[in-house]
Amino acid sequence: MRKRGAAIIGPGNIGTDLMFKIERTSSTLELIAMAGVDASSEGLTRARALGKAITSNGVEGLVALDEFSAIDVVFDATSAAAHVRNDAVLASYGKRVVDLTPAALGPFVVPPVNLATVAHARNLNMVTCGGQATIPIVAAINAVAKVHYAEIIASIASTASATSPVRQRSSAVPNIPSWVTTTSRAPVPPCSTPPPRIPCCRACCANAGTTRR
Ligand SMILES: NC(=O)c1ccc[n+]([C@@H]2O[C@H](COP(=O)([O-])OP(=O)(O)OC[C@H]3O[C@@H](n4cnc5c(N)ncnc54)[C@H](O)[C@@H]3O)[C@@H](O)[C@H]2O)c1
Numbered sequence: 001m002r003k004r005g006a007a008i009i010g011p012g013n014i015g016t017d018l019m020f021k022i023e024r025t026s027s028t029l030e031l032i033a034m035a036g037v038d039a040s041s042e043g044l045t046r047a048r049a050l051g052k053a054i055t056s057n058g059v060e061g062l063v064a065l066d067e068f069s070a071i072d073v074v075f076d077a078t079s080a081a082a083h084v085r086n087d088a089v090l091a092s093y094g095k096r097v098v099d100l101t102p103a104a105l106g107p108f109v110v111p112p113v114n115l116a117t118v119a120h121a122r123n124l125n126m127v128t129c130g131g132q133a134t135i136p137i138v139a140a141i142n143a144v145a146k147v148h149y150a151e152i153i154a155s156i157a158s159t160a161s162a163t164s165p166v167r168q169r170s171s172a173v174p175n176i177p178s179w180v181t182t183t184s185r186a187p188v189p190p191c192s193t194p195p196p197r198i199p200c201c202r203a204c205c206a207n208a209g210t211t212r213r
Pocket of ligand 1: 009010011012013014015035036037038041043058059077078079080082100101102128129
């Protein structure tokens with residue numbers, strides 16, 4: 001079977017980790033290209049060393065690559081804000097996108113729970129790392145006893161914190177409000193729609209004191 005061509009936008013922690021996972025373990029994907037915005041980034045350097053096409057001109061640079069037509073699926077590991085723009089560009093080319101940011105444009109996908117029902121979507125929204133860790137457990141318990149409330153307490157590595165001198169520009173930090181919102185909205189079967197508006201998290205949300213979806 002022909003492997004599907006893949007590209008990654010966002011050569012940071014998650015994008016670089018994904019690159020090596022595809023390289024080392026995938027029998028269905030062939031990583032073709034990596035796109036970033038910083039030509040000197042370690043992730044792009046490592047992708048080049050693996051012989052991948054690279055660009056530091058973001059999604060526009062990816063589209064301009066000779067290899068673009070061979071790309072079937074694009075993984076976006078940038079930020080929620082960047083993903084909105086990246087997805088608009090990729091949608092105009094009909095590219096399938098797996099969204100690893102908390103932007104939540106496409107249907108929520110938690111593979112052990114609902115992959116079959118959303119696999120057709122062009123944009124697959126992978127919720128958040130917290131959602132992927134928690135929702136399968138909630139769904140499993142909910143299958144035998146109704147879960148009325150579930151809560152996750154998560155911590156972020158110091159190397160990804162805004163106070164770390166080496167990671168001041170990490171995409172994970174400005175993402176935290178989106179992370180909280182997206183994780184809390186992820187539907188757990190048998191629910192198929194996001195829950196109603198919830199109170200804002202005062203600790204970390206830019207919309208503190210308001211309500212949001
Ligand atoms: N940190 C985690 O444990 C974790 C887990 C799952 C998902 N995520 C999500 O994955 C995303 C990446 O997280 P990370 O920890 O790798 O952050 P990171 O800051 O290490 O990496 C982000 C990368 O994207 C690049 N980038 C930013 N805007 C871009 C654009 N417009 N075009 C191309 N490249 C761009 C940055 O230069 C950087 O290389 C975030 O949205 C985060 O919420 C993080």
